[in-house]
Amino acid sequence: MINSAVKLKVDRRDGKLVMAQIYVAFIALLIGGLAGLLQVLVRSGRFELPAGIGYYQILTVHGVVLGLVLTTFFIMGFMQACVSITAGTFTNKQRTIAWIGFWLMTIGTVMAAVMILLNEASVLYTFYAPLQAHFLFYLGLTLVVVGSWLGSAAIIMKYAQWRRANPGTPSPLLTFMALVNVLMWIVATLGVAATVLIQLLPWSLGLVETVNVGVSRTLFWYFGHPLVYFWLLPAYMAWYVIIPKIIGGKIFSDSLARMSFILFLLFSIPVGFHHQLLEPGIDAAWKFLQVVLTFLVVIPSLMTAFSLFATFETFGRSKGAKGLFGWFKMLPWGDARFAVPFIGMLSFIPAGAGGLINASNQMNQVVHNTIWVTGHFHLTLATAVVLTFFGITFWLVPHLTGRVLTKAINKLALIQGVLWAIGMTFMSGAMHAAGLLGAPRRSAFSEYGGAPQAAEWIPYQVAQAVGGSILFLAIILMLYIFVNLAFFAPKGEEEFPIGEMSTHAEPAPMVFENWKIWMGITVLLILFAYTIPFIDLIQNAPPGSKGYNNLW
Known part of the structure; x- marks a missing residue:
């Protein structure tokens, strides 16, 4: 339990490490946001890219820079800050390992970005074979993954150090x-590391003629779906632990929070086939099994929703709220640290419903590979997660830079969150609607290139351009807020808000700290879900292509 009387502060040395990663994340936001704006303008049919820039070039920039770079850097920085303030300052060795990881990630990002900008890697963020990129693109992605492993290692080492010093005591919740x-990230990235190092990198270097495309796509989605939860769980960390402190309430249940995270670890990885429901080479029975496992992930999401709204209602009742929804009025709507992430929470309701459709064996066939999926993606990552990251930024950056969130910047932050919600309503809503009409994803929909657009899609493409333009304005406003909080806001002490546990909450049982059990179950589920399908993909690869199976 955190004593509210104690003013906790991230160590200055750890703060420098965290801020370095946040700087890279916001540079990525600017670059990726500009690429996103260009995309929606092209798809409107009223704009042509200048200077010979290709549509799939900016599509790759947008996906890689926002989906992989911004998220990985921000998440690593935020988690390291959480560990530093709750488990103790990193040792010099731990911090050095994390810095090495940061620089590897940065060098890898620059390598991949240069290849994309030179139009040598216009392969989208999924980099599916048989699309081929320059070997430096794959090498850069490898460095990003390895660097993230080192950043993760620092967190694991600090946790192990804390456990040795506090035997028999549950670790701090954050x-x-x-x-x-x-742990989920390391296990999941083994898949993308395998396909890049063993398949795509040798292929791009000309060491082999071809690769097993079925295996490559399966390894990507072994990683690709837990990637979604790698984005989401830091938002859940803020929702469970940070938001209660900001509103002046208590954490509803420590045990419920830990159980939900354990369930995400167990069920987020062996479910990649639900992204491949219409692909050949995978037996329908195994696809169905992974659909069932996918739906099990709904359980910790519902647990989270219950815990959050129980916290909100308990707080409201303590302030004298009456009636079924009287507590709603008691929440601090004028505080951007709460209001902006709350918009993200609300967006996760339709986002989750869309996810159930995507994962369904039957309904997925209506929306598979349509722009509906892109709309869903923008509700989950680009709204629920990103708005929560913005809400974290409003207090974390001034905390680390020794500044304060002023009333003026707080007001701008509220405007930024509302602008984001309006822009995403236009853009994501139009994507969902166009997807139901059959509009494909990953297409320019333009007379200047790509698939021709049906007449009924055109109004939705224009609505996407309107929404994307509003979102870009929100990005510019967010960057102004970030720069102000990092360099120009008044000097002062901004709190790192860590919630206290409710007095009615039961202590967390130590079984949650038994990683032999949880990692053992995780590995068994992965082996059960993937071993036989992988054997089938390797043994039954299409014949007639020289070297097709020479890597697997």
Whole structure:
């Protein structure tokens, strides 16, 4: 339990490490946001890219820079800050390992970005074979993954150090949550590391003629779906632990929070086939099994929703709220640290419903590979997660830079959150609608290139351009807020808000800290879900292509 009387502060040395990663994340926001604006303008049919820039070039920039770079850097920085303040300052060795990881990630990002900008890697963020990129693109992605492993290692080492010093005591909740996320990340990235190092990199270097495309796509989605939860769990960390403190309430249940994170660890990885429901080479029975496992992930999401709204209602009742929804009026709507993430929470309701449709064996066939999926993606990552990251930024950056969130910047932050919600309503809503009409994803929909657009899609493409333009304005406003909080806001002490546990909450049982059990179950589920399908993909690869199976 955190004593509210104690003013906790991230160590200055750890703060420098965290801020370095946040700087990169916001540079990525600017670059990726500009690429996104250009995309929606092109798809409107009323704009042509200048200077010979290709549509799929900016599509790759947008996906890689926002989906992989912004998220990985911000998440690593945020989790390291959480661990530093709750489990103790990193040792010099731990901090050095994390810095090495940061620089590897940065060098890898620059390598991949240069290849994309030179139009040598216009392969989208999924980089599916048989699309081929320059070998430096794959090498850069490898460095990003390896660097993230080192950043994760620092968190694991700090957790292990804390456990040795506090035997028989549950670890701090934020540290526990960060540990779950990095363990999931390490296990998941083994898949993308395997396909890049063993398949795509040798192929791009000309060492082999071809690769097993079915295996490559399966390894990507072994990683690709837990990637979604790698984005989401840091938002859950803020929702469970940070938001209660900001509103002046209590954490509803420590045990419920830990159980939900354990369930995400167990069920987020062996479910990649639900992204491949219409692909050949995978037996329908195995696809169905992974659909069932996918729906099990709904359980911790519902647990989270219950815990959050129980916290909100308990707080409201303590302030004298009456009636079924009287507590709603008691929430601090004028505080951007709460209001902006709350918009993200609300967006996760339709986002989750869309996810159930995507994962369904039957309904997925209506929306598969349509722009509906892109709209869903923008509700989950680009709204629920990103708005929560913005809400974290409003207090974390001034905390680390020794400044304060002023009333003026707080007001701008509220405007930024509302602008984002309006822009995303236009853009994501239009994507969902156009997807139901059959509009494909990953297409320019333009007379200047790509698939021709049907007449009924055109109004939705224009609505996307309107929404994307509003979102870009929100990005510019967010960058102004970030620069102000990092360099120009008044000097002062901004709180790192860590919620206290409700007096009615039961202590967390130590079984949650038994990683032999949880990692053992995780590995068994992965082996059960993937072993036979992988054997089938390797043994039954299409014949007639020289070297097709020479890597697997």
